[in-house]
Amino acid sequence: xxxxxxxxxxxxxxxxxxxxxxxxxxxxxxxxxxxxxxxxxxxxxxxxxxxxxxxxxxxxxxxxx
Amino acid sequence: xxxxxxxxxxxxxxxxxxxxxxxxxxxxxxxxxxxxxxxxxxxxxxxxxxxxxxxxxxxxxxxxxxxxxxxxxxxxxxxxxxxxxxxxxxxxxxxxxxxxxxx
Numbered sequence: 001x002x003x004x005x006x007x008x009x010x011x012x013x014x015x016x017x018x019x020x021x022x023x024x025x026x027x028x029x030x031x032x033x034x035x036x037x038x039x040x041x042x043x044x045x046x047x048x049x050x051x052x053x054x055x056x057x058x059x060x061x062x063x064x065x
Numbered sequence: 066x067x068x069x070x071x072x073x074x075x076x077x078x079x080x081x082x083x084x085x086x087x088x089x090x091x092x093x094x095x096x097x098x099x100x101x102x103x104x105x106x107x108x109x110x111x112x113x114x115x116x117x118x119x120x121x122x123x124x125x126x127x128x129x130x131x132x133x134x135x136x137x138x139x140x141x142x143x144x145x146x147x148x149x150x151x152x153x154x155x156x157x158x159x160x161x162x163x164x165x166x167x168x
Contacts, residue, residue: 038110046100050103
């Protein structure tokens with residue numbers, strides 16, 4: 001596992017200590033973010049787009065929480 | 066994904082907008098907002114897809130429609146923009162209510 005130190009950033013509780021460090025240094029583990037590529041298909045009419053908050057039907061994701 | 070045969074300008078059946086349209090001024094402003102939003106969406110899409118000809122064609126067809134509707138609105142109800150983006154008839158119209166954001 002690779003750890004990358006961020007010395008000046010506050011550390012989340014539970015973050016593992018850097019294994020090879022004798023001090024209480026902490027480190028973040030790298031994560032990966034991704035955004036899938038969008039391809040334009042059928043789009044809304046301008047009136048529908050404004051109502052939905054997006055021109056793209058595939059991006060209609062009403063918040064239900 | 067092959068969308069080459071789909072027409073981005075194909076108008077689906079437009080559902081009635083929930084907001085009360087109680088006069089022509091509001092109806093015209095709403096149509097401008099709809100076209101403007103569509104232009105923004107296509108603009109943002111094109112920022113990351115600069116080679117998408119379909120999106121560019123859609124954008125380039127929205128722009129003159131938006132300009133035309135803004136001109137029609139301003140002819141009837143006064144300037145929509147200030148600071149040099151709209152002209153005014155005499156006397157100076159920008160101080161007249163309602164402002165676009167008050168409607």
